[in-house]
Amino acid sequence: MLPQNLLKNAIAANNEFGWKIEHFEQALSVATSCGLACLGGQFQWRVLSGACEAYWLNADSAERLESESWSQYVVRSNEEVRRNFNLLISTVDFEQESNRFELLKSEKQKGTDLNSYLIFVAYFVGEPKNA
Numbered sequence: 001m002l003p004q005n006l007l008k009n010a011i012a013a014n015n016e017f018g019w020k021i022e023h024f025e026q027a028l029s030v031a032t033s034c035g036l037a038c039l040g041g042q043f044q045w046r047v048l049s050g051a052c053e054a055y056w057l058n059a060d061s062a063e064r065l066e067s068e069s070w071s072q073y074v075v076r077s078n079e080e081v082r083r084n085f086n087l088l089i090s091t092v093d094f095e096q097e098s099n100r101f102e103l104l105k106s107e108k109q110k111g112t113d114l115n116s117y118l119i120f121v122a123y124f125v126g127e128p129k130n131a
Helices: 021-033 070-091 094-098 102-109
Strands: 011-013 016-020 037-047 050-060 118-125
Touching: 016 021, 016 037, 021 037, 021 070, 021 118, 037 070, 037 094, 037 102, 050 070, 050 094, 050 102, 094 102
Parallel strands: none
Antiparallel strands: 011 016, 016 118, 037 050, 037 118
């Protein structure tokens, strides 16, 4: 169960939470302050007629090291995801990537602005009980 302040701008579907590009970094900051680590995530377009997952456009963090405290892991993992997320934002042509999906091609022909449906689905975890 994620805290309400993390879910403030989240878009929920199928037990997953995603954030629009302009809201994701704030979600990472909130997660860090709540002691939640981000394992990573991927970009998706969630249009009214369905979802298209660009699973190859992922921004993940490395696994927790044995020597890492939970708080160290939270900071490191969230920064790794932030860095990888920003790298993708600055280098990927999302318009071109959307052409891989017939559903999105159809939506574009209808005049849909796909940028308004692009989200980053992220996965957060709390400290394990046995840590």
